[in-house]
Amino acid sequence: MSPVNILNADLHCHSRVSDGTLAPEELAARAQANGVELWALTDHDELGGQQRAREAALALGLPYLTGTEISVTFAGETVHIVGLGFDADNAALVEGLRRTRGGRESRAREMAEGLARVGIAGAYEGALKYVGNPDLISRTHFARYLVEVGACRDTQEVFRKYLTEGKPGYVAHRWAALGEAVRWIHDAGGIAVIAHPGRYKFTANEEYALFSEFKEHGGRGVEVVTGSHSSHDFVKYADTAREFGLLASRGSDFHSPDESHTDLGTLPLLASGLSPVWEALAERIHRPS
Incomplete structure (x- = not known):
């Protein structure tokens, strides 16, 4: 070393x-x-x-x-x-x-509801595809799903448009x-x-x-x-x-x-x-x- x-x-x-x-x-x-x-x-x-x-x-x-x-x-x-x-x-x-870790699931479901209101359906189920541990579902997993469905070019754009404070998919925890x-x-x-x-x-x-x-x-x-x-x-x-x-x-x-x-x-x-x-x-x- x-x-x-x-x-x-x-x-x-x-x-x-x-x-x-x-x-x-x-x-x-x-x-x-x-x-x-x-x-x-x-x-x-x-x-x-x-x-x-x-x-x-x-x-x-x-x-x-x-x-x-x-x-x-x-x-x-x-x-x-x-x-x-x-x-x-x-x-x-x-x-x-x-x-x-407790509370992440309910927060994630609220995030999905916010995204659904702006036309992005199925985000909770989509994010779960990227989750190795369901107890730790996070904004990053949602970001990967939104890139997959073409809502944004990359995860950085997802955060800017949907997942920061004041945006449709943001839920404080x-x-x-x-x-x-x-x-x-x-x-x-x-x-x-x-x-x-x-x-x-x-x-x-x-x-x-x-x-x-x-x-x-x-x-x-x-x-x-x-x-x-x-x-x-x-x-x-x-x-x-x-x-x-x-x-x-x-x-x-x-x-x-x-x-x-x-x-x-x-x-x-x-x-x-x-x-x-x-x-x-x-x-x-x-x-x-």
Whole structure:
């Protein structure tokens, strides 16, 4: 493995256990082929792919960290918190994620009703065709169906026209509280990380409040380098990590070879002077025997 500050770690991606299109084993092989030196599968609100991902990674000689991405509500917006290096069998974490997944079906049916009102019928059943785990039906699955039926050219267009706030297929959902998610991760022995902060539409004051409360609850990390961040964001959130004394993480947020702009293992390295999250999790890394 490389020295810790230049490690090609990819600690954020999704399999079809949540809203990706590849199996955990396929992701492990893709990560290894792309030169990833430390990997984590971080399916949304779900741990069902963890054992498969770990076993596949270790069989390929690829060190592995447990991971998940928890949806939380903060200041009326959905924010994602990545958990890394936790005990995947921790009962409180497992139960918390189960409760967080609850309500997705009713939300999905409401989304389908909204789409039907603008002439797109059968969206719930169509989205289910793309779902590996029905408990985790999401906007991404609807987006894939709308592309299939020709309503839009690609999933990005679907989100712009139908699935964001104020559009026909948008239905808000209340997720876990920020403090709950951080506590579940911390109590299971892991580290909580704010995912892709550059994506959230917060004012400067709201963003400061997010980082302040996150740290007060015991959160310890932030994704500095991630697939949806610009080069400006890399610099901005490196500064934020230093300002709040947070560990820096790195992850592609890869979902699909056909949809994701950033492939596993292809991100820029973390800037010097940051403290990588994996350094603090060294004893939690599963390594090949």
